[in-house]
Amino acid sequence: MKLEIVNHNGGLVSTPVPAVRNGTSASPRPLRGIAVVGLGYWGPNWIRNFYSLQCAHKLVACDLSAERLSHVKGLYPSVETSQNFDEVLRDPDIDGVVIATPVSTHYRLAKQCLQADKAVVVEKPMATSRAEAADLVRLARLRDRVLMAGHTFEYSAPVLKLRELIASGEIGEVLYISSVRANLGLFQQDVNVAWDLATHDISIILMLLGQMPESVSCQGQSHFRHEVEDVALITLHLPHNVIAFIHVSWLDPNKIRRTTIVGSRRMLVYDDTALQEKIRIYDRGVTVQPYYDNYGEFQYAYRYGDIHIPRIEEVEPIKRECEHFVDCIRHNLTPATDGLNGLRVVAVLEAAQTSLRNGGIKVPLSQTN
Numbered sequence: 045m046k047l048e049i050v051n052h053n054g055g056l057v058s059t060p061v062p063a064v065r066n067g068t069s070a071s072p073r074p075l076r077g078i079a080v081v082g083l084g085y086w087g088p089n090w091i092r093n094f095y096s097l098q099c100a101h102k103l104v105a106c107d108l109s110a111e112r113l114s115h116v117k118g119l120y121p122s123v124e125t126s127q128n129f130d131e132v133l134r135d136p137d138i139d140g141v142v143i144a145t146p147v148s149t150h151y152r153l154a155k156q157c158l159q160a161d162k163a164v165v166v167e168k169p170m171a172t173s174r175a176e177a178a179d180l181v182r183l184a185r186l187r188d189r190v191l192m193a194g195h196t197f198e199y200s201a202p203v204l205k206l207r208e209l210i211a212s213g214e215i216g217e218v219l220y221i222s223s224v225r226a227n228l229g230l231f232q233q234d235v236n237v238a239w240d241l242a243t244h245d246i247s248i249i250l251m252l253l254g255q256m257p258e259s260v261s262c263q264g265q266s267h268f269r270h271e272v273e274d275v276a277l278i279t280l281h282l283p284h285n286v287i288a289f290i291h292v293s294w295l296d297p298n299k300i301r302r303t304t305i306v307g308s309r310r311m312l313v314y315d316d317t318a319l320q321e322k323i324r325i326y327d328r329g330v331t332v333q334p335y336y337d338n339y340g341e342f343q344y345a346y347r348y349g350d351i352h353i354p355r356i357e358e359v360e361p362i363k364r365e366c367e368h369f370v371d372c373i374r375h376n377l378t379p380a381t382d383g384l385n386g387l388r389v390v391a392v393l394e395a396a397q398t399s400l401r402n403g404g405i406k407v408p409l410s411q412t413n
């Protein structure tokens with residue numbers, strides 16, 4: 045069952061073009077209310093965007109911590125607050141819920157939302173295992189509710205631009221991808237650095253290539269907490285000899301957010317820390333010359349062409365996520381980052397975790413574990 049779900053749609057990752065669910069065009073539903081659960085570091089970004097979009101009559105902020113609730117209330121006085129998640133579930137005026145709590149709670153809280161017939165967007169990663177993620181997908185189908193994975197970068201303008209550049213054939217065949225996401229902290233309590241940071245890179249790479257890896261390997265090390273790795277290197281072995289390396293770290297002096305995509309004709313560098321000019325297209329490459337003497341070195345010609353910087357209209361990705369979630373509820377659409385998309389990313393993470401615990405072996409994605 046697991047492989048079947050992972051390879052649904054021929055292994056293609058869904059695109060951010062909303063599609064009508066169940067093939068029917070339902071009449072728009074007015075949105076009564078949205079709740080955001082978890083107001084730590086990330087949750088307030090959802091509140092800020094829903095607040096400014098004014099897309100629902102009611103906006104509820106829910107957290108176990110009274111302090112976090114009063115902080116949010118201070119910033120957004122018209123937001124209702126609750127310390128009780130069950131209250132949110134019971135509220136008939138809440139159509140959709142954002143789960144922005146620690147990863148270990150995602151499955152339980154998202155499941156309760158779906159059982160209460162709420163649409164739900166679950167922050168990344170959607171769950172802590174493939175079995176949990178598959179169960180959420182199954183439940184969302186059963187209850188005919190929107191299930192969206194909070195894969196923020198799939199809504200970001202530079203990443204959408206990268207996908208456009210690859211799909212247009214401008215860089216030729218993708219040969220390999222190298223991604224680095226490093227900084228000092230924020231150490232998470234319940235997941236290692238792969239589940240925390242590499243989730244972004246995996247979701248970006250699956251979206252760009254539209255393919256699942258055939259196998260995954262991962263090495264890492266924990267320096268502070270037993271079995272909570274703070275540095276990791278994940279390798280995705282993709283079809284047609286494409287390989288992707290993802291280096292993630294909570295233990296780096298610099299903040300690095302850089303993805304290099306090497307194509308057979310051109311190369312792309314995406315630096316998310318750059319204020320402007322996040323993408324550079326390098327007209328550089330290597331061509332193999334016809335053999336003309338005994339020295340292998342001379343069989344290659346290196347091309348050092350121009351660097352082109354495309355113009356990108358940036359919108360805060362989470363704003364697009366908010367709008368998309370609301371649209372999906374209103375118009376009964378399948379989210380661009382639907383439950384299956386969330387499941388695929390979790391499946392890759394789970395394979396990486398299995399590899400990590402087994403000395404970095406290659407773990408096939410078809411393996412049941």
Ligand SMILES: NC(=O)c1ccc[n+]([C@@H]2O[C@H](COP(=O)([O-])OP(=O)(O)OC[C@H]3O[C@@H](n4cnc5c(N)ncnc54)[C@H](O)[C@@H]3O)[C@@H](O)[C@H]2O)c1
Binds near residue numbers: 084240
């Ligand atoms: N998409 C992104 O770019 C991005 C960035 C950062 C974090 N995140 C994700 O957001 C989620 C939250 O991360 P964070 O760094 O904000 O965590 P955090 O620890 O700072 O905050 C979590 C909050 O959830 C609350 N909480 C826990 N259990 C709860 C419950 N049962 N009911 C109500 N509230 C509860 C806690 O009191 C806390 O305030 C994680 O899944 C993380 O992976 C996503």
